[in-house]
Amino acid sequence: MQFRDTALILAGHGSTLNPDSSRYTRETAHRIRERDIFGEVRSAFWKEQPSYVDALRGLKSRKVVVVPWFLANGYFTTKVLAREFAEVSGCECRLTDPIGSRPEILAHLQKRAARLLAARGWHPSQVSLLVASHGTPLHKGSREAASGLAEQMAGDGYRRARAVFLEEEPRIADWKKHAAEGPVMVLPHFLAGGLHGSEDVPELLGIQGSAEQWYRVEKTEIGYGEPLGRPEEMEDVIVDLAMGHLRDVRT
Amino acid sequence: MARDVGNSMGQIVWHRAGDVWEVRHIQDRNLSSGGLRRLQDLHELEELVRRDAEGRYRPLRSEANLVWGWLYRAKGEGEFREAMEVIYPGLWGNAEAWGEGRLRCEAWDLVLAKQTERLKKKTNQAGPMPQRVVEQNCKKRCLKAVVWAGEVPEVKKGEMPMLCTGPCGLFWSCLEG
DSSP: OOEEEEEEEEEEOOOSSOTTTTHHHHHHHHHHHHHTOEEEEEEEESSSSSBHHHHHHTOSOSEEEEEEOSSSSSHIIIIIIHHHTTSOTTOEEEEOOOGGGSTHHHHHHHHHHHHHHHHHTOOGGGOEEEEEEOOBTTBSHHHHHHHHHHHHHHTTOOSEEEEEESSSSSBGGGHHHHSOSSOEEEEEOSBTTSHIIIIIHHHHHTOSOOSSEEEEETTEEEEEOOOBOOHHHHHHHHHHHHHHHHHHHHO | OOSOOOSEETTEEEEEETTEEEEEEGGGTTSOGGGSEEEOSHHHHHHHHTBOTTSOBOOOTTBSOOOOSEEEEEESHHHHHHHHHHHSTTHHHHHHHHHTTOOOOOOHHHHHHTSOHHHHHHHHHTSSHHHHHIIIIIHHHBOSEEGGGTOOOOOOTTBOOOEEOSOOHHHHHHHHO
């Protein structure tokens, strides 16, 4: 199915300092553009160019579907994007749920967990699992998304499984309190390229590096997973979100 | 695009030959095509314009440090417009709106209201901070005329004007310090 009269915008956060922050968003946009489903495909950002306004101004299409490149129905998705794409003169903009709302996210976390377990030959029952997310007192959406994923992964049989946060309790910095004795697996509930997943969380855990592998911290082994958002994992998620939304509108 | 759209914008020049729109850096305007690196698609163009000649991140696309030595051949007007959106996002639409007398700028108080409480506080404490950022950042670094801050653009024949209609991410970063 094609939507040649519709533009797709991947709306991310971006950064004026970190060139890699938007890399996967842009690469994913390019992959989707090559599939020739939508009339136009753009990525746009809050902090870097093209901004949301820039992206809209340059479109030929009058119908636009916006997929939030965010992991939760949190502050950015429900407040900022809803406002920025609400009333745009001459454009009919439709905002989908964020990529983090899709069930595939759980599967992608489970894949990372499986790779780390296989590297040591361990079973989940030997390991504590922490899903490390942002969290913010401004909105409960971010917390709920990460906590929900930790609860679902608890079903895989980990010794313990819970979410920990940068900006609210329980804190990532207190990871020792929240894990049982023995190895700890930390899966970042962050999108790749940003500083939180590649620098802030590893620093709080005391690990040297952010590559997906096991690290020794004092007497504990910490397995750190790859952040989310690889283009090959997100491409279909985004197309499904956009097309599902457009089909709903048509019917 | 039946009307005349000139042949340059900022540091970019273009030349149309039939259905092909050839886009390059203004510094390369007299070089033969064979001496320039041919970019294959919009993604490659985007990766190129994100960095300066030294490979440093270039968050402000309208800064006068666009790398030269390349060539993009757009097949048709649609792809040419896409290429211009990659190089100077949103600016073609602004130039057209200006030409048609319908360009709208963002009002400072409305734009400020969208920022975080921390940034609003910092802005309010700093007094005439926006004007200082306009003078020290926008006018020194950016090729756009700061229309939202009252600047009147100088439009030259054959050029599409580069017009700024509201504070960008870099403006706020400078304001934050």
